[in-house]
Amino acid sequence: MQGSRIIVALDKPTPREILEKLVSSLCDLVSGYKIGLPLLLVNGVSIVGELREQCPKVLWMADLKLADIGYIMSLTASVVGEYFDAIIAHSFVGYDDALDKLKEACKESNLKLVLVYSMTHKGALEIYMKLRKLLAEIIRRTDPWGIIAPATLPEIIKEARALFPGKKIFSPGIGAQGARPGQALCAGADYEIIGRMIVESSNPRKAIEEVIRAQEEALQCRTAI
Amino acid sequence: MQGSRIIVALDKPTPREILEKLVSSLCDLVSGYKIGLPLLLVNGVSIVGELREQCPKVLWMADLKLADIGYIMSLTASVVGEYFDAIIAHSFVGYDDALDKLKEACKESNLKLVLVYSMTHKGALEIYMKLRKLLAEIIRRTDPWGIIAPATLPEIIKEARALFPGKKIFSPGIGAQGARPGQALCAGADYEIIGRMIVESSNPRKAIEEVIRAQEEALQCRTAI
Numbered sequence: 001m002q003g004s005r006i007i008v009a010l011d012k013p014t015p016r017e018i019l020e021k022l023v024s025s026l027c028d029l030v031s032g033y034k035i036g037l038p039l040l041l042v043n044g045v046s047i048v049g050e051l052r053e054q055c056p057k058v059l060w061m062a063d064l065k066l067a068d069i070g071y072i073m074s075l076t077a078s079v080v081g082e083y084f085d086a087i088i089a090h091s092f093v094g095y096d097d098a099l100d101k102l103k104e105a106c107k108e109s110n111l112k113l114v115l116v117y118s119m120t121h122k123g124a125l126e127i128y129m130k131l132r133k134l135l136a137e138i139i140r141r142t143d144p145w146g147i148i149a150p151a152t153l154p155e156i157i158k159e160a161r162a163l164f165p166g167k168k169i170f171s172p173g174i175g176a177q178g179a180r181p182g183q184a185l186c187a188g189a190d191y192e193i194i195g196r197m198i199v200e201s202s203n204p205r206k207a208i209e210e211v212i213r214a215q216e217e218a219l220q221c222r223t224a225i
Numbered sequence: 226m227q228g229s230r231i232i233v234a235l236d237k238p239t240p241r242e243i244l245e246k247l248v249s250s251l252c253d254l255v256s257g258y259k260i261g262l263p264l265l266l267v268n269g270v271s272i273v274g275e276l277r278e279q280c281p282k283v284l285w286m287a288d289l290k291l292a293d294i295g296y297i298m299s300l301t302a303s304v305v306g307e308y309f310d311a312i313i314a315h316s317f318v319g320y321d322d323a324l325d326k327l328k329e330a331c332k333e334s335n336l337k338l339v340l341v342y343s344m345t346h347k348g349a350l351e352i353y354m355k356l357r358k359l360l361a362e363i364i365r366r367t368d369p370w371g372i373i374a375p376a377t378l379p380e381i382i383k384e385a386r387a388l389f390p391g392k393k394i395f396s397p398g399i400g401a402q403g404a405r406p407g408q409a410l411c412a413g414a415d416y417e418i419i420g421r422m423i424v425e426s427s428n429p430r431k432a433i434e435e436v437i438r439a440q441e442e443a444l445q446c447r448t449a450i
Contacts, residue, residue, distance in 0.1 A: 011297055013304060037289065038300040044269035064262065067292040067315055069346040069402070072236055075263040079238060090292055092317055094348025121294040123319025127359050134352050177294070 004029055004212050005185055007061065007170060009195030011036030016047060022204060024054035029208045032059030034193055035084075040064075048083035061086040061114065061170075067093050070101025077102060081109025088148060091115045091138045092131065099142040114146035115139050117164075118156050120173035132156075136163050146170055151179035154187035161188030174211075181211040182218025229254055229437050230410055232286065232395060234420030236261030241272060247429060249279035254433045257284030259418055260309075265289075273308035286311040286339065286395075292318050295326025302327060306334025313373060316340045316363045317356065324367040339371035340364050342389075343381050345398035354381075361388050371395055376404035379412035386413030399436075406436040407443025 008030050010019065023033060033055070035048055040062070052060050062080045066073045066089035077087055089102055099115075106113045117135060119128050139147065144167065149160040151173035160169055168191065171184030175197025184192050194211060201207035233255050235244065248258060258280070260273055265287070277285050287305045291298045291314035302312055314327055324340075331338045342360060344353050364372065369392065374385040376398035385394055393416065396409030400422025409417050419436060426432035 012300060036297055036300075037291075037293070038297065038304045040266055041270040041301065041304050045266040065292045066262075067290045068262070069344065070348075071401070072261055072263065075237060075261075076266065079263045079266050090315075092352050093344065094346070094351035094353065096348040096351065097346035098348035100348075119294065119318065121319070121322035123295075123321040123323035123325075126319035126321065126363060127317050127356065128319065130359075131352065131356075134355075138351060176296075 004031055004208075005191050005215050006030045006208060006211055007032045007034050007059065007191050007193045008198055008208075009034045009036060009063070009172070009193050010199065011038055011063070011195055012199070013039050013042035016043065016050065019047070019051055020054050022199070023051050025205060026198075026208055027055035027058065029205070029212065030055075030058055031191055032061060034061040034063045036063045037065070045080055045083055052083070059086060060084045061088060063088050065090055065116065066102065068098075069093075070097045070099075073098065073102040074105035077105035077109050077111055081111050084111060086112040086114050086146065088114045088116065091117065091135045091142070092128075095138055095141045099138065103142055103144075112145035113142070114148060114168075114170060115142060115144045116148040117160050118148075118150055118153065120150035120152045120177050124150070132159070139164065148172065149189065151184035151189070151192060152177055154183060157184055157187035157189050181214035182221075185215055186218040186221045229256055229433075230416050230440050231255045231433060231436055232257045232259050232284065232416050232418045233423055233433075234259045234261060234288070234397070234418050235424065236263055236288070236420055237424075238264050238267035241268065241275065244272070244276055245279050247424070248276050250430060251423075251433055252280035252283065254430070254437065255280075255283055256416055257286060259286040259288045261288045262290070270305055270308055277308070284311060285309045286313060288313045290315055290341065291327065293323075294318075295322045295324075298323065298327040299330035302330035302334050302336055306331075306336050309336060311337040311339050311371065313339045313341065316342065316360045316367070317353075320363055320366045324363065328367055328369075337370035338367070339373060339393075339395060340367060340369045341373040342385050343373075343375055343378065345375035345377045345402050349375070357384070364389065373397065374414065376409035376414070376417060377402055379408060382409055382412035382414050406439035410440055411443040411446045
């Protein structure tokens with residue numbers, strides 16, 4: 001987790017050789033990789049064992065956005081624990097018979113639990129954003145290692161930072177979804193999750209170097225506050 | 226979708242040979258199979274192509290409880306469309322840039338969309354159950370093929386039946402989670418999703434026959450109302 005503040009999102013099913021090359025070529029510039037559901041469904045979770053050999057010391061996050069009963073979420077944690085360091089779940093499923101069980105399973109599988117506080121898309125305004133008080137209560141009760149808060153809404157990141165001072169904050173929504181690199185860090189996030197902007201660039205390494213420059217400027221903005 | 230009103234839930238990672246045998250041995254007694262995330266992560270989604278050869282004419286549902294932005298959910302639909310007939314998603318992610326995109330992707334991949342109206346576990350009371358009005362609005366706007374409502378809460382099934390008269394209602398929560406077989410049908414559900422009670426039985430065929438008997442009685446209860 002040294003170096004930049006970038007978690008690269010790999011979501012799209014991609015041939016293993018291309019993924020391995022990408023992971024190894026960006027390894028010295030990133031804090032971690034976040035692997036999405038579509039990729040895992042096609043390749044099976046064991047692909048992550050092979051990918052992390054290309055970059056073993058960073059954080060590997062399973063982005064499954066878990067939102068099920070405790071039994072299924074625990075089963076899932078026990079299945080991904082061998083390959084990942086962290087797992088993302090939704091907080092709106094509640095604590096009892098849901099996140100309580102998942103938290104236990106994460107402990108057994110040595111997984112860091114990361115809970116969604118809010119989302120990046122327009123539809124989040126219809127319901128997700130209205131529930132922040134309830135969600136914050138469930139997050140406090142679950143006491144996860146990290147929080148997801150949207151880079152597209154810096155005020156929500158500031159709010160999450162104030163509510164959960166000891167937690168790592170991860171912010172998706174940079175690039176394709178509209179936020180500028182560095183914007184979430186400036187608001188108080190620890191890491192920015194970036195996918196298409198890097199992965200679909202003709203030169204991912206150059207794209208990531210540009211992000212790092214923007215992040216460095218943004219961190220100055222934080223000192224300035 | 227002829228015959229019984231049972232969808233068998235296969236969630237636990239299991240060797241392919243055992244799954245194939247189970248699927249073929251229950252085929253004439255079920256309306257479909259619902260495949261869960263832990264199994265799909267371990268085996269990869271292509272296993273469903275092999276499983277459905279054992280029982281091609283029933284409904285195959287991808288139980289991914291999707292709860293992500295439209296881009297990721299659409300990508301997922303395009304990935305599972307080749308193997309499944311239906312896909313389950315959460316309604317709380319909202320319509321704009323979420324379910325609108327998923328619905329489009331389902332159409333392209335010839336997938337029936339099934340949305341969660343409420344959940345079965347205790348933690349659903351903390352937040353999910355409080356949101357039914359908002360969730361119903363999003364479901365109406367999305368206009369899915371089916372709805373998920375918990376067998377453990379028959380009043381919620383009755384409510385869903387009244388709110389969404391034209392939709393198929395699927396009810397999980399029978400057996401391990403506490404509801405009796407037939408209870409959800411009596412309240413108005415079309416199908417009962419049953420996992421551990423059948424799959425972990427020493428004689429799954431016998432277990433399913435007992436469920437069918439209970440369901441037949443329950444359907445009489447419905448006529449009686």
